[in-house]
Amino acid sequence: MPRFGLSSLFVEMLRAARLVTLALAVLGVGRYAGAQDTPLLSGGVGFFTSTNGGNTTYQPIIEPLLVAPIGQHLLIESRAALIETYAPRSNGLSGYDHTFFGALTYLQGDAILTPHVTLVGGSFLIPFGTYNERLSPIWISNFQDGPLISSLGLMSTGTGVGGMLRGSAISRRKYSIDYAAYFSARSGNEQFNSERSSGGRASLYLPEQRLEIGFSYNRLLQDTHENFYGAHVWWEPKDTAFRLRSEFARGHHAQGYWIEADYRTQAFGGLDSFIGRFEPVFRMQQTFRRDTLVSDGLPLVNTQRADFGLDYNLPHNTRIITSYARQFSSTGNRNIWETGIVYRFLFPAWKGKSK
């Protein structure tokens, strides 16, 4: 990973902003369909610290998201990540090293073909489980770290280059079913790296019970072909701010699960009161090795981890995220302390008037 200073982060940010502006200008040649369809810039800006086994790292991070509709049925969307990491020098040296990472997370075009089918093309997030597509943005996730099993089923990169069909298969008052099915080619491009794979996910949602159950299946189609299976259950009881999310994934060499619960009380003046803005979070996770032949991103020994978090939802889309985790494994137990602040922005890509 190349090394840059903080100033280079801003240079990269400026470059990214220039690229985004250029992309918007190109897209702006066309006339947008309606007054509510102005392209938008969204995303999160954050600053994280993490103390893992006594070593503290600092991470300023920007995750911009661009969404631009073209006409009534087309949409271009892209997310990027710009991260500068300051970590203590190794080998007993004092001071910090810093590294910069900047990359597109995905860049895809969506064509809404029918009320039930959307065709996605380009570089897209692989639909496996729930974390990658729903919870990975920094302005959504309750913890800084993703679950230990988050790499399972994502073919190393988390993104596919190819096509995907997705949509709402059935939507009724009492239940709905959605689906996603994709094929990805192998790509060695630095920005759009992917493995040859295919798979999909189907979910059943029961609105009255606020219960979602889903299954995922992906298959790696290069080198040694491997299957990945996933299941998720989400439950948010009605009229409460309690959420329970869980996911299980099984790969060729390892498997595991995570369960996460978070709650905001409405008893002391509602969610926007001083007390109501506190959000205690708990996550339990375990991983189990089936063999140690291949590194798939999971710990090389069976691992258990409990995360206790306390988030605070400030006004103006700002969130403080703190957590303490204790990780248990045969290679040693460790404490992980994490704190961070995230601001979520969302605004039109350019000025204009409503019609």
Place this chain on the structure above:
Amino acid sequence: MSLKRFLSGFLLLSVALTPLMAAPQPGSQQQAAQQTDVKASTKQKATAKNSVHQDEGQRVFEQNCSRCHTAPDGFSSRISGTVLRHMRVRASLSRHDEEELLHFLNP
């Protein structure tokens, strides 16, 4: 008949008839009442329809969007269509849900 008498008679007749002419006919009164009722009814229906859209939109928001994230503090109405189209793809919303949410975000 002198002009004076004619004009005086015309004036008196006019004064006498004015209240009768000015008073609404029973039929037109009913018509006016009906028109008022229709206007009020249309307004009520529109309000009720908006209210239904709001309730339905809120239901869709609570059942779909709130599962992953809290509502943003507020955003320009100029991007509400873009936000919803993005979420339609990302969250696999149905077209009905997208329309209800659009009404909900733009009451």
